[in-house]
Amino acid sequence: MxxxxxxxxxxxxxxxxxxxxxxxxxxxxxxxxxxxxxxxxxxxxxxxxxxxxxxxxxxxxxxxxxxxxxxxxxxDSAAGSLLESIMGFAASRGHLRQRPGPKDPALRKARVCYDHLAGDYGVRILDSFIAREVIETDGENLAVTSSGRQAISELGIDLEKLAPSRRPLCKSCLDWSERRSHLAGTLGKALFQHFLDNGWARRSSESRAVLFTPEGERRFLSLFPL
The missing domain is CATH 1.10.10.10 (Winged helix-like DNA-binding domain superfamily/Winged helix DNA-binding domain)
Structure with missing residues (x-):
């Protein structure tokens, strides 16, 4: 058996x-x-x-x-992470269902991955945090550094409120369009909600795309430099 x-x-x-x-x-x-x-x-x-x-x-x-x-x-988030990982694997092997269409550029730029931001902007958040040593990584695992806790607090995110969750604070999620990792976990969720709550971005009513306002995009790019 x-x-x-x-x-x-x-x-x-x-x-x-x-x-x-x-x-x-x-x-x-x-x-x-x-x-x-x-x-x-x-x-x-x-x-x-x-x-x-x-x-x-x-x-x-x-x-x-x-x-x-x-x-x-x-x-739950585990189901979302599983599906995004499968999408990433499929895309990396060339298993795409159709040629890119008019809506694809918006999806590649920023989209919802269950409860956090994916696409180019989702990857940008993680790349920026790692480059500025807000987050440290050993290749698979992610962790907020001591100096990073202060930087995240200045963004308006209260890490103490996120800590009690059974979900990891930081988690890498394979991005199907960028074929690299973006930031998931409770921190990824909190950041995405922060963008929505402050009017920087909104969900598209027609797809998973996340649409940033001109001011929201300016603020986003200044907060997450590469």
């Missing part, structure tokens, strides 16, 4: 094209209805419900009810 984690089951769940499209739609970090996910997967509502049931049983998504409506979201 074979022992150990059953990666075949996860691979089968993610490998179905319709379910893969649903999971990609949920990478925006927002909860979506079965109807919205059916549209994203180009399947009927009945077929979508079957797929969603399988994804939920497999621990990849969760659902919650609000009134008469049911909403679906990724189960």
């Amino acid at each position: 074979k022992e150990g984690p059953d990666i075949a089951r996860i691979g089968t769940l993610i490998g179905d094209p319709a379910r893969a499209n649903m999971l990609t739609a949920l990478m925006g970090g927002q909860a979506l209805t079965a109807t919205e996910l059916a549209q994203a997967a180009s399947v009927s509502l009945q077929t979508a419900s079957s797929h969603l049931s399988k994804l939920q049983d497999g621990g990849l998504i969760t659902q919650r009810k609000q009134g008469r409506h049911r909403y679906f979201a990724l189960a």
